[in-house]
Amino acid sequence: MKCKRILSLALAAFLTAAICFSGCQNNSADINAEQSESSVEAEVSEKVSASESKAAEESSGKAAESKTETSLKENSDSSEASVSQNTITPKVWEIKDEDGNVMYMMGTIHLGNEEIMHMPDYFESTFAGCDALAVECDTTKMAMDLTQITKLMYTDKSTIKEHVSEEDYQKAVEILSGSSMYNQMYEYMKPIMWISLGEVAAASNVGLTENYGVDKMLINRAYKEGKSVLEVEGAEFQTEILTSIPDEIQELLFHEMANTENYMEEMEKSMTELYANWEKGEEIASDEEVSMEESLTEEQQEFVDEYNRIMLVDRNKGMADKAEEYIKSEKTTFMAVGSAHFYGENGILQLMEDRGYSVRALSSEDASMQKASEQSKVTEVTDVSTAETDPAVPKAA
Numbered sequence: 001m002k003c004k005r006i007l008s009l010a011l012a013a014f015l016t017a018a019i020c021f022s023g024c025q026n027n028s029a030d031i032n033a034e035q036s037e038s039s040v041e042a043e044v045s046e047k048v049s050a051s052e053s054k055a056a057e058e059s060s061g062k063a064a065e066s067k068t069e070t071s072l073k074e075n076s077d078s079s080e081a082s083v084s085q086n087t088i089t090p091k092v093w094e095i096k097d098e099d100g101n102v103m104y105m106m107g108t109i110h111l112g113n114e115e116i117m118h119m120p121d122y123f124e125s126t127f128a129g130c131d132a133l134a135v136e137c138d139t140t141k142m143a144m145d146l147t148q149i150t151k152l153m154y155t156d157k158s159t160i161k162e163h164v165s166e167e168d169y170q171k172a173v174e175i176l177s178g179s180s181m182y183n184q185m186y187e188y189m190k191p192i193m194w195i196s197l198g199e200v201a202a203a204s205n206v207g208l209t210e211n212y213g214v215d216k217m218l219i220n221r222a223y224k225e226g227k228s229v230l231e232v233e234g235a236e237f238q239t240e241i242l243t244s245i246p247d248e249i250q251e252l253l254f255h256e257m258a259n260t261e262n263y264m265e266e267m268e269k270s271m272t273e274l275y276a277n278w279e280k281g282e283e284i285a286s287d288e289e290v291s292m293e294e295s296l297t298e299e300q301q302e303f304v305d306e307y308n309r310i311m312l313v314d315r316n317k318g319m320a321d322k323a324e325e326y327i328k329s330e331k332t333t334f335m336a337v338g339s340a341h342f343y344g345e346n347g348i349l350q351l352m353e354d355r356g357y358s359v360r361a362l363s364s365e366d367a368s369m370q371k372a373s374e375q376s377k378v379t380e381v382t383d384v385s386t387a388e389t390d391p392a393v394p395k396a397a
Helices: 012-022 037-075 079-084 121-128 139-152 166-178 184-188 191-205 214-224 235-243 247-258 263-280 298-328 348-354 364-389
Strands: 092-096 102-108 132-135 228-231 333-338 358-361
Touching: 092 121, 102 121, 102 214, 102 298, 121 364, 132 214, 132 298, 139 191, 139 214, 139 235, 166 191, 166 247, 166 263, 184 191, 191 247, 191 263, 214 228, 214 333, 235 298, 247 298, 298 333, 298 348, 348 358
Parallel strands: 102 333, 132 228, 132 333
Antiparallel strands: 092 102, 092 358
């Protein structure tokens, strides 16, 4: 059974928490099965707290590095920089209502590489003209929320071994251990956490990291440029999404992970394709993303449908609602959320069209028109200034 899916990669907050949590694995003490629930939670809390400090330091350093690279990009006039800025062409959409009010949208990838530092001209001109950035959640403020990860633990003193088969458990341990991601602390974590860690490991293996996530880059730029940063969902909401996924669905996906031949290779290929499609502005996913190649029982198919509803369909509607709020506000907003939310009959783009908004993908032609418009304004100001100061120009009576 092989399942195509986007799990934690559709949740910026949980992805950040998972990465920070996994960062403390090499320093954690062994936890044996005799520990009490309170003792386990205390251990997790201690490790997460340590991870928060480390994450804050790394975030500060990476943010500074990100800002430096952005500054270099903005100030460089070399032909090499010019070529670099045209290497990726992710989609940016203009959303307009019947009164001419406008907002902009862009699909993001929560894990990326340094190529995101060279965005295309139509993105640059559009983002520069916006007053606010709206993202799933402000991941730069995640340190204070990482303790929410304890909500993904078993609270009845059981371990994952008691919820999945021994065979699946051993295979999953082998998968995470192969990428140095396994930690005994994970015994108390629910399947969704194991699956997420597997995806994070696969992404890291192909050079995709949270430090170069599109969301993170945009948030850093927004703060630097004095734009407001709005949260479409927020970290707490995203954590609640994961905790609302029924155990049966988590265990089904865990079974699929454990029984996928060459799982890590398959995931690495999937991550590479995902990022490549985003770079080229191609469709990434839809509400039909989760599908099984082999036939499922009626009950299992209901689980898959429920998963799609929780992770994409319902969230897409909420995001479209937020978009309507933004387009009616006085600020021009640039909304950037996971690319999986835009496509398909239940995607944000279709929902906005169904609600009467016009949707148009931007291109370099839009950037040229914007540049010409700005130049025209500069020329007008110059002409007026000359007319007022040049003695050869007659003054109005």
